[in-house]
Amino acid sequence: MGKHTPLVQQLIDALRLLPSVGPKSAQRMAYQLLERNREGGMQLAQVLQQAMQKVGHCQQCRTFCEGQLCQICTHPVRGHSAVMCIVASAADLYAIEQTGLFAGRYFVLRGQLSPLDGIGPAELGLDQLAKQLAQGQVQEVILATNPTIEGDATAFYIAELCKKHQIQVSRLAQGMPVGGELEYVDGSTLSYAFSGRKPF
Amino acid sequence: MGKHTPLVQQLIDALRLLPSVGPKSAQRMAYQLLERNREGGMQLAQVLQQAMQKVGHCQQCRTFCEGQLCQICTHPVRGHSAVMCIVASAADLYAIEQTGLFAGRYFVLRGQLSPLDGIGPAELGLDQLAKQLAQGQVQEVILATNPTIEGDATAFYIAELCKKHQIQVSRLAQGMPVGGELEYVDGSTLSYAFSGRKPF
16 A cells, blocks of 8 residues: 555656655655645646757857857857867856856867767767867867866867867866865875975 | 856746755756756656646545545555544655554645644644544544644644544654664653653
8 A cells, every 4th residue: 555646656756857866855846746836846847848848059059058059159259259168068167157257158068078878079069169169269278177087088189179270278277176175185186286286 | 147048047946846956956957857868857847747737635535646535545444444543744644654554544634733824624624534533433543743833733633523522542652763862862852752661
C-alpha cells in the first residue's frame, strides 16, 4: 500500500530530472504543489513548455537568446568589440556579467572538449569561432574556460587558433580564491599560486 | 547587460515556486534543462499539468487519489478497519505506510488547526471525520499529528470528538528519537522523555 498514485509517482519522477533533486525533495515538491499551490504548478508547467520551445541560441555568440542575436551582440559598442571572452556556458557568461568588469563580446562554447563524451570541436562551434576570428575584428581573446582537464584542453585548442590569426590571447589567472584559507586550499591550486606569485 | 532573456527569467522565477529552491538553484535548473535536457523539461511540464489537474482527494480519507476512493479505502479489510490513524498530511500517511507497521485506515486532515492562518475545523474536514466516527465502525483512533502547538491543538480537538462517541484514543509517543544523542536533544523533548520513562 505504501505507494503513490500513478500520477503523483510520475510527477515525483519528472521532478527528479532537475539537478540535485533526489527522491525525498522531489516528493516534498510534488506534495507541496498538489496540496498548496496547484496554480503555481500550472504556471511552472506553462513557462517550462514555452521556455523549452522558444529559447534558442544567439547566432553570433551562442548564448541563450529568444531572437536571432542576443542583447550583447546587438549592442552598438559591445557587439563589435575587439576583445572577446570565451566561456564554457551561458551560466559562466552570466557570472561574468554580474561582476560588471567586462565590456567586450563573448563566445559561448556550450561545453568543453571531451572526446570520451563525444564533445569535439564541432559541438563547441569552433568552426564558427574560427570564422569570427578570421574576420580580423577581434584583437584580443580572454579564455575563461574552467580550470579542469577539459577546460585546459579547450583553452589550448583555442589558443592555437588565435595564434594562427595573430590574436593576443590570455587565460584567467589561477591561484588562491579570495577569502580562502591556505590550509584548506588543494595542492594544485597552491602550486599555481606559488608559481604565479606577484611582487609585493 | 547582466540579465537573463525574458523567458529564461520567467522560468527561473517559476522554478522558485518549488520548496527550498532559491535563485541560484533555480538558475542552475533552468540552464541545465535548456542546455542539456529540453525533452526532460517538456516531459516535466506535461506531467506537472496533468497532475495539477487530475490528482484529487479520496472522498473517504482525503489523501491524494485519482479516482473517488484511494487504494487503502477500497481495500476489503483496511477500508473497514476498526482502527483509524489521523495524520496532518498525505506525506505523513506515506511515511507511516513506508514503515509497514499500521494496517488500519487513515484520515488525512490536510493541515492542522491554526486560527491565525484561517485554518479551522471546516478546512480540516472535521465535520466529515465526525460523521465517520458517528457511524460506529471505528473503535480506536491513533492521533499522529505533529508534536507542535498546532498539532497539539488539533489532537486535543479530535480527542474530544472521540470521547463523545466513546472511541478509544491515543497519541504517538514523544521522547528521544532513535539514534539521537541526549546532549543535542532539546529541553522539551528531554522533559517528555523523562516524564514518559518506562520500567526497564
